[in-house]
């Protein structure tokens with residue numbers, strides 16, 4: 001194992017080693033060792049284990065257990081450039097040590113995930129591996145397919161192709177609706193499928209998700225804008241918008 005720290009110390013005697021180190025891609029373990037030393041120069045370097053898992057997304061997590069640093073990340077990240085791997089190491093280890101995450105690391109990592117080719121391959125992996133858990137569109141109170149067609153007729157001239165629609169397995173209060181582009185699926189939280197939830201509130205959440213289908217997210221460098229100007233203008237067309245929003249606040 002060659003750590004960059006060692007290489008610098010040995011620079012005068014072993015120039016060839018420097019050249020070698022510069023041209024060869026560091027292993028993920030070496031990258032984490034390097035970042036660990038930068039953040040904790042006085043702490044002895046723990047053993048480092050990096051595992052690549054078959055996740056459906058670009059997840060990564062780190063924990064320090066039994067004086068070993070365990071890093072688990074999606075195998076989709078295995079091919080990332082070393083600079084991106086290093087940025088991710090800085091993010092994870094900063095969080096582990098409760099230090100502010102350097103803005104440049106966040107930025108570099110996000111930029112990578114937003115790259116067109118990376119997004120495309122992540123979408124593909126999600127399609128192949130993701131097991132979308134959705135319940136039938138006919139809920140206890142509301143039928144999402146019926147509601148979709150009604151909204152489609154009222155707001156989209158009936159021209160929107162119907163995606164997969166379903167109720168979430170969990171009754172989430174924090175995520176009432178979600179459009180998943182890679183599965184072409186709109187999922188509404190089961191918490192809305194109750195008799196005490198007015199139809200208007202459910203319609204509004206579904207309408208909002210339909211707008212995500214109609215107005216895809218825009219990617220500008222590291223930023224991802226999901227509610228574009230066109231999206232917001234279209235949302236204003238919803239009848240009783242204010243009343244619907246007020247209902248959602250009191251679920």
Ligand SMILES: [Zn+2]
Pocket residue numbers: 208212226227
């Ligand atoms: Zn939204």
